[in-house]
Amino acid sequence: MKAIVFNAPGSYSVAERPPRPLSYGDVMVRVEAAGLCGTDFRINKGTAPAEFPVVLGHEFAGVIDEIGPGVRHFNIGDRVSVDPNIVNCAECEACRRGQPHLCDNMIALGVDIDGGFAQYCRVPVSQVYKLPGQMDIEEGAMVEPVSCCLHGIDLLGLRSGERVAIIGGGFIGLVLLQLCLEAGASRVILSDPSPAKLKMAMQLGATEAVGPERIHSLTQAEFEGGADAVIEAVGRTETVEQALKLPRKGGRVLLFGVAPQDALVNFSPYDVFSRELSIMGSFVNPFTFSRSIEVIASGRLKLKRLVTHHFSLDEIAAGLNPDPDMIKGMVLPQERSSSAVVG
Numbered sequence: 001m002k003a004i005v006f007n008a009p010g011s012y013s014v015a016e017r018p019p020r021p022l023s024y025g026d027v028m029v030r031v032e033a034a035g036l037c038g039t040d041f042r043i044n045k046g047t048a049p050a051e052f053p054v055v056l057g058h059e060f061a062g063v064i065d066e067i068g069p070g071v072r073h074f075n076i077g078d079r080v081s082v083d084p085n086i087v088n089c090a091e092c093e094a095c096r097r098g099q100p101h102l103c104d105n106m107i108a109l110g111v112d113i114d115g116g117f118a119q120y121c122r123v124p125v126s127q128v129y130k131l132p133g134q135m136d137i138e139e140g141a142m143v144e145p146v147s148c149c150l151h152g153i154d155l156l157g158l159r160s161g162e163r164v165a166i167i168g169g170g171f172i173g174l175v176l177l178q179l180c181l182e183a184g185a186s187r188v189i190l191s192d193p194s195p196a197k198l199k200m201a202m203q204l205g206a207t208e209a210v211g212p213e214r215i216h217s218l219t220q221a222e223f224e225g226g227a228d229a230v231i232e233a234v235g236r237t238e239t240v241e242q243a244l245k246l247p248r249k250g251g252r253v254l255l256f257g258v259a260p261q262d263a264l265v266n267f268s269p270y271d272v273f274s275r276e277l278s279i280m281g282s283f284v285n286p287f288t289f290s291r292s293i294e295v296i297a298s299g300r301l302k303l304k305r306l307v308t309h310h311f312s313l314d315e316i317a318a319g320l321n322p323d324p325d326m327i328k329g330m331v332l333p334q335e336r337s338s339s340a341v342v343g
């Protein structure tokens with residue numbers, strides 16, 4: 001099969017190699033669609049960790065092609081989405097506390113072991129979820145990022161009639177926008193530097209979508225003293241600092257964007273104290289994968305229009321250096337392409 005093998009940050013090639021043989025409890029997934037994500041860009045730049053050499057791609061869906069011993073509830077031909085976050089531990093404190101997504105020993109397909117930027121991927125059956133017949137396979141590849149967004153919305157505890165500010169109009173910001181409206185937010189203001197993304201935000205129901213320089217004054221004016229809930233969906237020092245200035249007294253801030261591991265921000269602890277702010281993080285997707293499939297199957301999330309670019313495996317170099325208006329890039333590993341690209 002064909003796979004993109006990453007040997008180090010910035011060093012990858014299209015390789016021909018056999019898929020790894022199935023062990024007990026594994027299935028072989030023929031990958032039909034795999035989303036490019038900020039995590040892939042960060043691993044490629046060397047600002048996020050991975051276990052090299054590795055096939056990246058942790059947001060993918062496809063069809064079961066082979067069944068390993070011990071698999072009972074899945075069959076060859078099942079269309080599935082893959083939850084990449086594997087917890088097989090039961091001995092660390094987090095697992096024993098009932099928070100397996102914070103496991104010390106978690107490994108992720110497409111980060112620590114081979115993932116979906118390949119024609120086939122060996123996946124433990126615990127990680128596959130059947131897709132409803134009518135669901136588009138590219139939507140199936142977006143179950144994982146949507147499941148992470150659902151966890152964030154759960155933590156934020158959004159209630160009907162609340163007013164939200166979102167910093168960042170990339171794929172994640174635009175999914176969170178839609179989920180906030182689903183959860184009952186009355187008004188959502190979103191900021192991003194890209195006019196194309198602001199236009200998309202308005203089409204998806206944002207009350208206002210503005211450049212980063214305007215979100216502070218607009219939130220203060222429109223929401224009388226600040227937003228009930230603020231979501232940072234960029235992961236940069238400046239945007240995190242800006243997010244901490246947007247909530248009303250007693251408001252909440254969700255830090256969803258993934259910052260570089262060594263980034264530090266300036267904020268006023270007195271402000272957090274005297275305004276009684278809640279600041280929270282959100283990590284991966286504990287028990288939200290099935291709900292994500294349900295939400296997508298309902299048809300109320302507009303996901304297909306967020307897929308702005310498609311790439312074959314041979315075109316991965318272009319996908320890893322996207323133009324700024326790319327919202328979600330989708331790799332189609334079964335697609336044939338003549339131009340071999342090595343980065």
Ligand SMILES: [Zn+2]
Binds near residue numbers: 037058059
């Ligand atoms: Zn991702």
Ligand SMILES: [Zn+2]
Binds near residue numbers: 106
């Ligand atoms: Zn554990």
